[in-house]
Amino acid sequence: MYDSTVVELSRLQFALTAMYHFLFVPLTLGLSFMIAIMESVYVMTNKVVWRRMALFWGVLFGINFAMGVGTGLVMEFQFGMNWSYYSHYVGDIFGAPLAIEGLMAFFLEATFIGLFFFGWDRLSKVQHLTVTWLMALGTNLSALWILIANGWMQNPVGAVFNPDTMRMEVVDFAAVLFNPVAQAKFVHTVSAGYVTGAIFVMSISALYLLRGKHQDVARRSFAVAAAFGLLSSLSVVVLGDESGYAASEHQKMKLAAIEAMWETEAAPADFTAFGIPNQAEQKNHAEIKIPFMMGLIATRSFSEEIPGILELVERAEHRIRGGQIAYGALQRIRADKADTEARQVFERHWQDLGHGLLLKRYRDDIGNATPEQIAQAALDTVPRVAPLFWTFRIMAGLGFYLIAFFVVAFWYACRNNFEDKRGFLKVALWSLPAPWIAIECGWFVAEYGRQPWAVDGVLPTFYAASGLALYEILLTLVGFTLLYTVLLVVEVKLMLKAIGKGPDAVLPSLQAPASEPDRTGQAIAGHA
Incomplete structure (x- = not known):
């Protein structure tokens, strides 16, 4: 048996730290590529x-990256x-992508971030541009390996349970790497990060334009963000569709819960635009339903059914009995x-072991479980539907809002009249939180929708927790909450200070590289 309070507080603590951490990751992903684009234009034009x-x-x-680390x-x-x-149970599989991320992607990222900041006066323009693109590549590689690890938790492939070691062990690392859920999550997540970077740049540029400050930088930054954001926001929707298709194949209960689909519907299933589960x-x-839409999104066909929650509960009950064996x-x-x-016997039924552990x-003696306990354990495979149903729709609604926003922004940028659109500039400024809200909703759907599993179908969440005392969890939960509150205040103050100083504050750093003193020096003088 287990202490439910300890488990729930452990979940709360991890959710707090994970969702706080992911405030910084998407901005790192998006800004790194936008900076590389800007520097590429500098190298090509010498402006x-x-x-x-x-x-x-x-x-x-740099401020954001430090907080993320x-x-x-x-x-x-x-x-x-x-x-x-x-x-202990899945560390052989889960630990490998995390180790690779640290040894390869993070060190690559961190090394080139250092060269980015300290190499302006020591590297040629082309060398520094190469550094910047490698920095952007490193940030995305870090996300890739983290999402491979997380994708395995959603769809545990390429591993088997070894009864001699009592652990899950890798048998096909290529299957772990090319896990369809992990790949879909990666492209969807990084695209959302690019949208976050674009809205961040656009919002601050809008602030400068509204105040009539740093207009040379603000105008160009706004235009770059409009184009980059439009492409990224469109890709989020397209790649989000890929995530939905992957869920229909590998996480059927999550998909049914997101849609609040209790009964299996005739194909193609309708999409519930509104409802109260x-x-x-x-x-x-x-x-309020949209005919056929859910079937097309989830199965890309008119003939394939999407199983409902109650049918999936019946399947879970069958697997629980296999898990007992x-x-x-x-x-x-x-x-x-x-x-x-x-x-x-174990070889024939080991894939149901996780359901038996429910x-x-x-x-403790699960072989003697009553039919009522088996039925209740099967019902436990259903996550709480209402939070998933509404959170998904908030995320999707914000996604479509951001597409519309960037379409208008790109139109104004092409016509070169966005400086006169003060109303739109104010909308741009106040839209700053939108991608973060959408991303946090997305992670809530991904992780909460996996419950009651730490590893889907393999390891129940309550079974994965440490046997800590309640006071230990409470102390660390309070400690992390206080620490992260302080860090948030520091982050906001540093950001506001840098934004308040503006681009002019970097002028003292604009010393010409040794390989091109005359041309760059003249350009700076001419600009001044």
Whole structure:
């Protein structure tokens, strides 16, 4: 049996640190590429204003990156502190992408970030531009490996349970790398990061234009952000569709819960644009549906059904009974490693072992679980529907709003009259939080929708937690909350200070590289 309060507080603590950390990641992803684009224009045109832009946005990028690193380290330690059984059970698979991320992507990223800031006066223009693009590549590689690890939690492929070590072990690392859920999550997540970078640049540029300050930088930054943001926002929707298709293949319960689809509908299923899910009654009230749309999104066909929640509960009950058989065989193997019959039974049923472990919530001797306990464990595979239903729709609504916003911004940028559109500039300024809200909603859907699993179908969340005392969880939860509040205040103050100083503050750094003293020096003098 387990302490439900400790588990729930452990989940709350990890959710707090993870969602706080992801305030910084998307901006790092988006700004890195926009800075590389700006510096590329500088190298091609030799116009110093583009160098000022790259430096200015680079300062804000550096502040954000430092905060992301600090908060990300805390998350990694939590796997050992709060989720020790998770680390024991699946660490062989989950740890590999994290190790590669640290050894390859993070070191690449961190090294070239240092060269980006300190190499302006020591490298030629082309060399420094190469550094900047490698810095952007490093940030995206970091995201790739993290999302490969997370994607495995959503769709555990390329691994089997070893009854001798009592752990999940890798048998096909290529399957882990090319996991369709991980790949879909990666492209969708980085595209959302690009949108975040674009809206960040555009909002601050709009602020400068409204105040009549730093207009040379603001005009160009606005135009770059409009084009970059439009392409990125369109790709988010397209690649989000790919994530939905992957969920229909590998996370059917999550998809059914997002749609609040209690019963299996005739293909193609309708999309519920509005409704009030009632989990107790297992039905929705005040539904407004769009015919055929959900079937097309999830299956890309008119003939394939999407199983409803109740049908999936029946499937889960069948797998729980298979898990009982696997658990019984595992106990026999532990007692006698030479028991070949038990190994054969386990080999046939081991993929249901995780479902059998759901019964541990109700009794230790899961082989003797009652039919009522099995039925309740099957119902436990249904996440809370209403939060998922509404959070997904908030995320999707913001996504379509941002597409419309960037269409208008790009139109004004092409006509070169956005400086006169003060109303739109104010909308741009106040739209700053929109991508962050959408991204946090997306992560809530991804992680909350996986419940009750730490690793989908393999390891229940309550079974993965450490056996910590309640006071230990409370102390660290309060400590992290206070620490992160302080860090947030510091982050906001540093950002506001840099924005208040503006691009002119980077002028003292504009010393000409040794390989081109005359041309750059003359350009700076002419600009001044």
